Amino acid sequence: MVFGQVVVGPPGSGKTTYCNGMSQFLNLIGRKVAIVNLDPANDSLPYDCAVNIEDLVKLSDVMIEHSLGPNGGLVYCMDYLEKNIDWLEEKLKPLLKDHYLLFDFPGQVELFFLHSNAKNVITKLIKKLNLRLTAVHLVDAHLCSDPGKYISALLLTLSTMLHLELPHINVLSKIDLIESYGKLAFNLDFYTDVQDLSYLQHQLDKDPRSAKYRKLTKELCDVVEHFSLVNFTTLDIQDKESVGNLVKLIDKTNGYIFAGIDASAVEFSKIAMGAPDWDYYRYPFCPFSSDYSN
Numbered sequence: 001m002v003f004g005q006v007v008v009g010p011p012g013s014g015k016t017t018y019c020n021g022m023s024q025f026l027n028l029i030g031r032k033v034a035i036v037n038l039d040p041a042n043d044s045l046p047y048d049c050a051v052n053i054e055d056l057v058k059l060s061d062v063m064i065e066h067s068l069g070p071n072g073g074l075v076y077c078m079d080y081l082e083k084n085i086d087w088l089e090e091k092l093k094p095l096l097k098d099h100y101l102l103f104d105f106p107g108q109v110e111l112f113f114l115h116s117n118a119k120n121v122i123t124k125l126i127k128k129l130n131l132r133l134t135a136v137h138l139v140d141a142h143l144c145s146d147p148g149k150y151i152s153a154l155l156l157t158l159s160t161m162l163h164l165e166l167p168h169i170n171v172l173s174k175i176d177l178i179e180s181y182g183k184l185a186f187n188l189d190f191y192t193d194v195q196d197l198s199y200l201q202h203q204l205d206k207d208p209r210s211a212k213y214r215k216l217t218k219e220l221c222d223v224v225e226h227f228s229l230v231n232f233t234t235l236d237i238q239d240k241e242s243v244g245n246l247v248k249l250i251d252k253t254n255g256y257i258f259a260g261i262d263a264s265a266v267e268f269s270k271i272a273m274g275a276p277d278w279d280y281y282r283y284p285f286c287p288f289s290s291d292y293s294n
């Protein structure tokens with residue numbers, strides 16, 4: 001069984017930085033990691049990738065050949081990848097024996113709630129290669145500083161969850177910067193737990209432009225609350241404890257913590273009930289710099 005993460009989120013939410021930081025962290029706790037770059041718009045990669053979509057299709061070539069803009073070009077690239085899924089499977093096969101996989105996807109959000117190519121690629125890989133993947137959806141934490149943007153982020157997150165149909169963890173990224181956008185109207189828990197969105201209405205009513213859409217906003221918040229699926233964890237990719245806590249969550253969702261244990265009910269309950277206290281803190285970490293190897 002091969003475990004890994006599908007890293008998605010809007011442009012600039014920190015996906016590439018995440019893949020880099022996460023792979024360094026996982027390496028340090030003893031896992032062999034392979035990063036699969038499926039974002040053809042990723043020009044300068046901070047990490048060494050095991051597989052790069054650029055070797056199959058180049059966004060710049062697609063845009064010229066088919067007279068497409070960057071968004072149309074990306075949709076084309078994902079479509080091309082789906083049609084050539086054999087290429088990706090062949091590239092991944094040598095990694096399946098002992099690697100943990102990180103898939104770095106493009107930030108164009110329409111790929112994850114409108115078009116089906118990216119989802120089809122993931123589904124085919126899961127089925128054919130027997131992968132256990134968790135979707136990690138990054139959302140820039142600064143969106144919490146504006147109630148309207150926060151509600152948009154909730155809707156995007158919900159639609160991505162429903163579209164991908166994977167074990168899913170939503171992350172407020174760059175949490176270290178949250179205070180630089182001013183004091184939040186509520187405690188951070190309010191934004192991570194997504195419990196009672198009616199409080200946001202008071203904030204929105206302060207702005208006459210959003211007060212006009214009071215009913216629409218309420219209905220949208222009701223949709224999010226009724227699904228009762230969205231909540232967030234937080235991440236500062238430069239903080240080892242923050243990354244470690246996220247890894248624990250991800251390991252529970254994709255089943256990594258159960259890998260290699262005896263399939264007996266006793267063994268299973270030991271892991272399920274016990275504190276998840278395994279390899280994460282075994283390794284001495286330096287106080288953080290974004291490069292864990294420093």
Ligand SMILES: Nc1nc2c(ncn2[C@@H]2O[C@H](COP(=O)(O)OP(=O)(O)OP(=O)(O)O)[C@@H](O)[C@H]2O)c(=O)[nH]1
Nearest residue numbers: 010011012013014015016017107174235236237238
């Ligand atoms: N302070 C801080 N900055 C971060 C963090 N994560 C990412 N960044 C910064 O956010 C910016 C965008 O990060 P990227 O990793 O390029 O984001 P992306 O989602 O891959 O962007 P696209 O490829 O455009 O979709 C970079 O300047 C990163 O250094 C974080 O946890 N804390």
